[in-house]
Amino acid sequence: MKKLLVMCGSGIATSTVVTGKVKEWLSENGYSDSVKLYQSKVAEEVNKIDDYDIVISTTVVPDNIKDKVIMGLPLLTGIGTDGLWEELREELDK
Numbered sequence: 001m002k003k004l005l006v007m008c009g010s011g012i013a014t015s016t017v018v019t020g021k022v023k024e025w026l027s028e029n030g031y032s033d034s035v036k037l038y039q040s041k042v043a044e045e046v047n048k049i050d051d052y053d054i055v056i057s058t059t060v061v062p063d064n065i066k067d068k069v070i071m072g073l074p075l076l077t078g079i080g081t082d083g084l085w086e087e088l089r090e091e092l093d094k
Contacts, residue, residue, distance in 0.1 A: 002035045002053040002092060006072065011041030014058040018075045022056065025085060031092055054091045056084075 006022060008015035019039045026032050038052065042059055049055060049065045056072040070087050074080035 003038065003051065004035050004054045004056070005038045005040060005045060005052040006056045006058075007040050007042050007045055008058040009042060011039060011044065014072075014076060015039050015041070018056060018058055018072045021075045022088075025088075029089070035092065054088065056088070 004022070006015045006019045008018070016039065019037060023032075023037060026035050026037075042057065042061060045052075045055075046062055046065060049068055055065075055069045056075075057069050058072040058076060061069050070084060070091070072084070074084045
């Protein structure tokens with residue numbers, strides 16, 4: 001089972017919106033049974049980032065973890081969502 005973290009600045013507002021969209025996408029694409037979703041804020045997770053297989057963030061992350069994070073802003077703006085879903089699919093299929 002893959003562990004997917006959705007995080008934002010506070011762990012409440014935008015991460016909740018994104019978590020809902022990710023959960024729906026996972027269900028529609030047959031990944032629900034193979035992914036465990038987590039939601040939190042950046043400050044709590046930055047030192048535990050390696051505990052997760054995939055991370056989606058709606059806020060700026062420190063440079064040392066940028067390569068491990070999918071930027072989730074497209075799920076808030078509606079611009080670039082196809083690319084985000086493709087990137088997520090690639091990570092899930094690894």
